[in-house]
Amino acid sequence: MSAINRQILLASRPKGEPSAENFKLVETPVAPLADGQVLVRHHFLSLDPYMRGRMSDAKSYAAPQPLDQVMIGGTAGEVVESKNPHFKAGDKVVGMGGWQEYAVVDADQRGVLQKVDTTHVPLSAYLGAVGMPGVTGWYGLVKIIAPKAGETVVVSSAAGAVGGAVGQLAKARGCRVVGIAGGPDKCRSVVEELGFDECIDYRQFTDLKAMSGALKAACPDGIDGYFENVGGMLLDAVMLRANAFARIAMCGMIAGYNGEPIPMTLPQLILTNRMKVEGFIVSEHMEAWPEALKELGTLVATGKLKYRETVAQGIANAPEAFFGLLKGKNQGKQLVKLV
């Protein structure tokens, strides 16, 4: 195999919003395989909000993405050549191949490459509803919010890959589910396609009072659980409508990703409402993945868990698609299709 591998490297760290100059497209010949290695051709590259954090070198839970190396990222593809007895050409696999067309993988390392069955679940879904975003939603909902039937659960970024899963899993548990998303198209899709009870277009409610009022109207019995992807004013507004013993699963705070201040205005509500606010990173809870993937895979295979995808074409378009994701231009899972 002597294919040319097109790769995207992190060229520099953004100040504020990331831009095209932070990335660099390079072409590298694919190296011959050593024993134990597998060559994977990527069909889909996953784009996720967490990548914005890795581009910075601020102290965080994960090491920053090194400069001049292939951007980190989840990938789904097909084995095209194997020197590993556990994999053969034609196997469909998911891994963390990064922003490139091919990856040479030391497949003996536990967990770096998983074979997946595409009989009933499309390959791309393993990067979304039956992958990291789905498990993220499952963990925050099931393990932190732990909703009871009849409770009200609010989900921000409801039209995103994570939020869509959260809402449908909560509906399956007998909850009233209210999404928050940007724009009428997303809101319509969240209600009509994903089956949320209501969806609030945050662009229509631009201050705390208005958003809090919209939440009051949509959640007449108050809010028992909140899955947080955004932060800032939305978090304040939800807290004003929280019931006693409400739980907030903090998954993301995209409102502050470019360094904007996003203070929590009334932390005393955590006390007066006896709330629990808990942050989590799904990769630290690998023990929960099998149970989560089993439920998510079954729901997708039987058509009970819906999801949307926004697909960019070709590795060169990955940065633009990523900027769009950060601005909420996608609906559902943002992918880059490479084959």
Place this chain on the structure above:
Amino acid sequence: MSAINRQILLASRPKGEPSAENFKLVETPVAPLADGQVLVRHHFLSLDPYMRGRMSDAKSYAAPQPLDQVMIGGTAGEVVESKNPHFKAGDKVVGMGGWQEYAVVDADQRGVLQKVDTTHVPLSAYLGAVGMPGVTGWYGLVKIIAPKAGETVVVSSAAGAVGGAVGQLAKARGCRVVGIAGGPDKCRSVVEELGFDECIDYRQFTDLKAMSGALKAACPDGIDGYFENVGGMLLDAVMLRANAFARIAMCGMIAGYNGEPIPMTLPQLILTNRMKVEGFIVSEHMEAWPEALKELGTLVATGKLKYRETVAQGIANAPEAFFGLLKGKNQGKQLVKLV
């Protein structure tokens, strides 16, 4: 019995800091007992920060203190007359008798009056280390922070009745314990008498950077657990030094009791540090009281749990003592001695 009962009523609700005019001292004859009732003469009245919240009629977890009625409050005293078979004159009891010298108690109601044994534990301690403040500290530490030996626990209002218990219970569990208190006398007492490893005088560190630096110096391995009685800048400073998976038990936020804004500046740290922040009210966890009181009572009776008391004399001085408590003038448990 035809004693005169001196009582303090809430006369008006404070705007900002409470003042003497919010209270009114009245004299009322003690009514004759009906069947099942007990007349208790109060020896000690407990003053606690939560009372400030009850003086306001803002939405909160508890109903506001009604105007023109006896201020709510825990009391310890002695039965002087009984028409209830379970109590006799001379019994030492604790209850919620309020700011008055005597209380007529319908003692058949479960939980309104408890007999206590003063052989090894002084009566006043049942309002402090072996009472609501002690159990409050126990619950937040044991059930929310759940510290492991070797971890670092920080306690604000460390010289108060709750904070003092938290720190000593954490020391007994093998933790490094750092208090935060106001002034050199309190800090010395917290270290020398209560056995904390260090105590930071917050008056010496008046901005976020300085306080965060002081915490860094006192907690070289970071902060794993924080017992919050204050809020505001202290909470921000602790969060900047929190370790991954740190737990914050929110018990009080006295910095905001008079309506001052106390935003949490960097809520995104809850996410990046995968923290848990949980508010609680100890009266909602009655199932935990027996275990807590058993440990606290044993520790006090054997001299292993130290506590301080600040004692005002006479019912007429209760309001001034309460204002002092809100300003941190007390050390340890603030009581009013009535007999």
